[in-house]
Amino acid sequence: MKTLRQPSREPLWREEFSVNAEDERYVTRRQFAKFLTLTSLAMFAGNAWIVAKSLLRKAPLYPATPIVRVGDVPVGGVKLFNYPTAQDPCILVRTAEDTHVAYSQVCTHLSCAVYFSDKAGHLICPCHEGSFSVKDGSVIAGPPPRPLPRVVLEHRGPDLVAVRMEQT
Amino acid sequence: MAAPSPHRQSALVALDGVLALIAVILIVQMWLLSATLESYLRGRDGVVLPAAIVSGVLFLACLGLGFLAARVDRRARD
Numbered sequence: 001m002k003t004l005r006q007p008s009r010e011p012l013w014r015e016e017f018s019v020n021a022e023d024e025r026y027v028t029r030r031q032f033a034k035f036l037t038l039t040s041l042a043m044f045a046g047n048a049w050i051v052a053k054s055l056l057r058k059a060p061l062y063p064a065t066p067i068v069r070v071g072d073v074p075v076g077g078v079k080l081f082n083y084p085t086a087q088d089p090c091i092l093v094r095t096a097e098d099t100h101v102a103y104s105q106v107c108t109h110l111s112c113a114v115y116f117s118d119k120a121g122h123l124i125c126p127c128h129e130g131s132f133s134v135k136d137g138s139v140i141a142g143p144p145p146r147p148l149p150r151v152v153l154e155h156r157g158p159d160l161v162a163v164r165m166e167q168t
Numbered sequence: 169m170a171a172p173s174p175h176r177q178s179a180l181v182a183l184d185g186v187l188a189l190i191a192v193i194l195i196v197q198m199w200l201l202s203a204t205l206e207s208y209l210r211g212r213d214g215v216v217l218p219a220a221i222v223s224g225v226l227f228l229a230c231l232g233l234g235f236l237a238a239r240v241d242r243r244a245r246d
């Protein structure tokens with residue numbers, strides 16, 4: 001069958017799509033540079049947002065709250081409570097006859113609730129096997145990036161009283 | 169397809185260089201943002217403001233490189 005197309009060195013698709021490939025690439029690079037610059041602006045905005053949050057962050061109020069009477073929790077036992085607000089779960093562990101420690105129960109990885117494993121002697125996050133030292137709340141193993149915040153306890157008469165929280 | 173002119177070819181190389189520099193700056197900014205967020209969540213607010221200032225300077229550098237890319241582009245087209 002005879003065709004109307006004249007013989008040519010260029011393939012048919014290149015004749016029909018007559019966009020200069022070099023120009024096309026050129027424009028794409030300029031647009032990519034603009035896109036990267038806007039992404040850089042977004043990174044700066046993120047940092048500025050953290051500064052704003054930091055300036056607006058109020059110092060938390062830590063009321064002195066009785067948690068438990070000394071002796072009510074057996075050695076190796078735990079008591080769950082909320083501190084400093086009802087939305088902040090914490091865990092108290094009696095590690096020895098005269099030693100009580102308390103930490104935020106919220107894992108610093110993805111906010112699962114940690115529990116005390118008497119067998120392991122650690123605070124364990126069941127979600128991703130994160131493990132915290134019961135002595136100081138530091139990370140022993142797993143993905144948590146930060147130690148557990150510690151609840152500072154004081155003996156006041158027969159009670160153990162939570163007085164503030166500390167980042168260790 | 170016609171080969172690009174030597175002038176345009178050098179402009180393309182310059183644009184590639186600008187893009188590479190912007191990409192490096194962006195990676196530093198990403199690291200800075202994640203490290204700052206980590207410090208903020210730890211309750212260490214001392215690094216937040218210096219990190220924001222550095223991030224702003226890096227953004228201005230990106231912006232400058234972006235304008236440089238536009239100028240190279242304009243010259244190549246003239």
